[in-house]
Amino acid sequence: MKKLLISTLLLTGSLFAQSAQEIIQDNGCLACHAVASKKAAPAFAGIGRRNKRFEGANAKEVIMASIKNGSQGKYPRFSDSAMPAFANLTQEQLSTVADYILSQSSKARGMGKGGGMGRGQGMGMGMGGGM
Structure with missing residues (x-):
């Protein structure tokens, strides 16, 4: 019986592995974050998308x-x-949790051209707003 239990643990990695949702719930992450909408902190979808874009493989x-x-x-x-x-x-x-957050990136708003990820560097003058 011990050998079976040890074999099961080795094959599955852990008998008590938690899902991302359980970890997020247990640690109160949803008090500030939501999956696809902003609360007091950025949405998981936006975090995933931003990190994929700017951090790439990291x-x-x-x-x-x-x-x-x-x-x-x-x-x-x-x-x-x-x-x-x-x-x-x-x-x-x-x-x-990081894998879960990255998997939510497709739910981020503004997935079209540009995607709203600019740095806000424009001059705000528009077509005829020169001096």
Whole structure:
């Protein structure tokens, strides 16, 4: 019986692996975040999309570090709010949540041309607004 249990653990990775939704619920993430709409913090879909766009192959690691260490100032519309560190989460939990966030990127608004990810660098003068 012990051999069967050990074999099962090795094959499945863990008998008690949590889903991303369970980790998110257990840690109160939904108090500030939503999946596809803004609350007090950016939506998971927007976080996934932004990190895929600007961090590329490092997107998952960047998200995991932000969750573990906390974050502030990464998203201009939320510059007045800070995300606390969740250093209590295991690497497996961080990885599970980061994968979930990245998987939500297709739900982000503005997926058309431009996608609203500009840096706000324009002069705001329009077609005939020169001096």
